[in-house]
Amino acid sequence: xxxxxxxxxxxxxxxxxxxxxxxxxxxxxxxxxxxxxxxxxxxxxxxxxxxxxxxxxxxxxxxxxxxxxxxxxxxxxxxxxxxxxxxxxxxxxxxxxxxxxxxxxxxxxxxxxxxxxxxxxxxxxxxxxxxxxxxxxxxxxxxxxxxxxxxxxxxxxxxxxxxxxxxxxxxxxxxxxxxxxxxxxxxxxxxxxxxxxxxxxxxxxxxxxxxxxxxxxxxxxxxxxxxxxxxxxxxxxxxxxxxxxxxxxxxxxxxxxxxxxxxxxxxxxxxxxxxxxxxxxxxxxxxxxxxxxxxxxxxxxxxxxxxxxxxxxxxxxxxxxxxxxxxxxxxxxxxxxxxxxxxxxxxxxxxxxxxxxxxxxxxxxxxxxxxxxxxxxxxxxxxxxxxxxxxxxxxxxxx
Amino acid sequence: xxxxxxxxxxxxxxxxxxxxxxxxxxxxxxxxxxxxxxxxxxxxxxxxxxxxxxxxxxxxxxxxxxxxxxxxxxxxxxxxxxxxxxxxxxxxxxxxxxxxxxxxxxxxxxxxxxxxxxxxxxxxxxxxxxx
Numbered sequence: 001x002x003x004x005x006x007x008x009x010x011x012x013x014x015x016x017x018x019x020x021x022x023x024x025x026x027x028x029x030x031x032x033x034x035x036x037x038x039x040x041x042x043x044x045x046x047x048x049x050x051x052x053x054x055x056x057x058x059x060x061x062x063x064x065x066x067x068x069x070x071x072x073x074x075x076x077x078x079x080x081x082x083x084x085x086x087x088x089x090x091x092x093x094x095x096x097x098x099x100x101x102x103x104x105x106x107x108x109x110x111x112x113x114x115x116x117x118x119x120x121x122x123x124x125x126x127x128x129x130x131x132x133x134x135x136x137x138x139x140x141x142x143x144x145x146x147x148x149x150x151x152x153x154x155x156x157x158x159x160x161x162x163x164x165x166x167x168x169x170x171x172x173x174x175x176x177x178x179x180x181x182x183x184x185x186x187x188x189x190x191x192x193x194x195x196x197x198x199x200x201x202x203x204x205x206x207x208x209x210x211x212x213x214x215x216x217x218x219x220x221x222x223x224x225x226x227x228x229x230x231x232x233x234x235x236x237x238x239x240x241x242x243x244x245x246x247x248x249x250x251x252x253x254x255x256x257x258x259x260x261x262x263x264x265x266x267x268x269x270x271x272x273x274x275x276x277x278x279x280x281x282x283x284x285x286x287x288x289x290x291x292x293x294x295x296x297x298x299x300x301x302x303x304x305x306x307x308x309x310x311x312x313x314x315x316x317x318x319x320x321x322x323x324x325x326x327x328x329x330x331x332x333x334x335x336x337x338x339x340x341x342x343x344x345x346x347x348x349x350x351x352x353x354x355x356x357x358x359x360x361x362x363x364x365x366x367x368x369x370x371x372x373x374x375x376x377x378x379x380x381x382x383x384x385x386x387x388x389x390x391x392x393x394x395x396x397x398x399x
Numbered sequence: 400x401x402x403x404x405x406x407x408x409x410x411x412x413x414x415x416x417x418x419x420x421x422x423x424x425x426x427x428x429x430x431x432x433x434x435x436x437x438x439x440x441x442x443x444x445x446x447x448x449x450x451x452x453x454x455x456x457x458x459x460x461x462x463x464x465x466x467x468x469x470x471x472x473x474x475x476x477x478x479x480x481x482x483x484x485x486x487x488x489x490x491x492x493x494x495x496x497x498x499x500x501x502x503x504x505x506x507x508x509x510x511x512x513x514x515x516x517x518x519x520x521x522x523x524x525x526x527x528x529x530x
Binding site for chain 2: 307308309310311312315319337347348349352384385386387388390
């Protein structure tokens with residue numbers, strides 16, 4: 001029987017019902033503008049926003065005053081990188097990032113590259129890891145910012161954030177960390193990890209879309225990105241615009257829930273993903289893992305199914321009610337194999353057959369077992385029609 | 400994810416004439432087009448009967464939904480036709496019928512190129528046999 005199984009939590013998560021519940025009053029009776037706290041309507045909204053600020057701050061070990069509201073992680077990344085670049089231009093024009101970053105970081109850096117900044121894109125090894133020694137070496141007098149993600153969105157690979165932070169602080173360089181896939185999933189302590197700016201998003205952590213936050217450290221010497229959105233001087237002048245109160249309330253509640261359930265949830269999802277992984281590799285041949293199970297978040301699994309084109313796999317899974325995504329972005333607006341897998345040394349023939357399974361809070365064991373059966377059926381069907389599999393089996397017979 | 404027409408999804412879910420024919424058969428032509436690195440490979444087999452008519456056709460595709468649908472639709476269109484009639488089927492015709500978006504038009508080209516290669520292959524075989 002066809003079920004409905006959502007295994008694309010890396011793209012977005014369903015909203016936790018408790019989050020939606022917390023938000024609804026701020027669409028209805030508490031509709032006030034938090035900037036108008038002179039009256040009861042504005043005050044109620046303002047208090048809710050400040051509660052949410054505490055909730056977000058607590059999740060990452062920050063102080064409430066260090067949380068700046070944005071429209072999502074893409075804006076947070078833009079504000080952090082462009083804002084720092086513009087503000088500290090007189091100190092240097094060099095920015096360090098990595099080839100496997102999210103496009104929100106890569107495209108922002110590329111934009112700055114056209115504006116006279118020098119960008120270093122660190123390579124990664126086959127497991128998706130950067131070389132810390134290389135990071136040390138590329139830092140120069142001109143370097144003002146290092147922007148490296150905490151968890152890779154395609155492979156789940158975890159970067160050594162604390163070590164990166166230590167290097168950055170030692171060399172007097174700002175450290176921005178895109179933690180969109182990490183916040184609420186793995187422990188983050190911005191102080192211990194010496195992170196100066198950190199991006200996170202609501203809809204990746206069972207909260208609403210269209211809201212995110214940028215943590216900006218209040219340490220000395222001051223970290224202060226120049227605003228990229230002007231008009232009213234909200235959020236300490238760093239991000240103007242009337243606050244998205246229901247979204248912010250939702251993001252706060254989502255962070256609070258994550259903080260409560262994180263250890264158990266991470267363990268449960270790791271077990272579920274292991275069940276999926278072993279269920280597949282025990283019964284399907286010619287499957288390989290992109291990334292590394294021991295050095296990644298448990299809930300993201302990126303697998304290459306030889307001879308099965310990614311979009312075909314995804315469509316056939318969808319026919320069975322299972323939502324997954326291509327490791328390659330062939331079907332998105334980008335068209336072309338994943339830049340992440342390419343950077344990890346995978347040939348296009350691997351990137352074109354790679355699939356990301358990303359698990360979440362509401363997945364059950366039963367769903368995973370159904371997904372395993374679906375994968376087996378889909379791979380069999382897709383390989384029947386694939387001329388590449390035919391060639392591969394013929395070659396096998398010859399040897 | 401690309402949004403496909405009902406016709407693409409129909410061919411994708413129930414591709415016609417999937418399989419292969421004996422490549423050593425002198426009446427069978429085989430054509431392959433594309434590469435795994437580019438994410439698209441089509442392999443087309445045609446068997447010629449009397450009067451240069453295509454009496455059997457099979458295909459296999461490694462590629463996206465529209466690549467599979469293009470191969471499948473092509474096999475339907477050329478079955479029973481003479482080589483000349485089959486060669487007159489254009490990729491534009493396939494793209495139109497499947498309502499392929501511009502970024503997927505190359506899938507229909509791939510089907511046509513695989514057919515050209517299969518025809519060239521069987522012609523070559525026949526020429527050798529008549530020598």
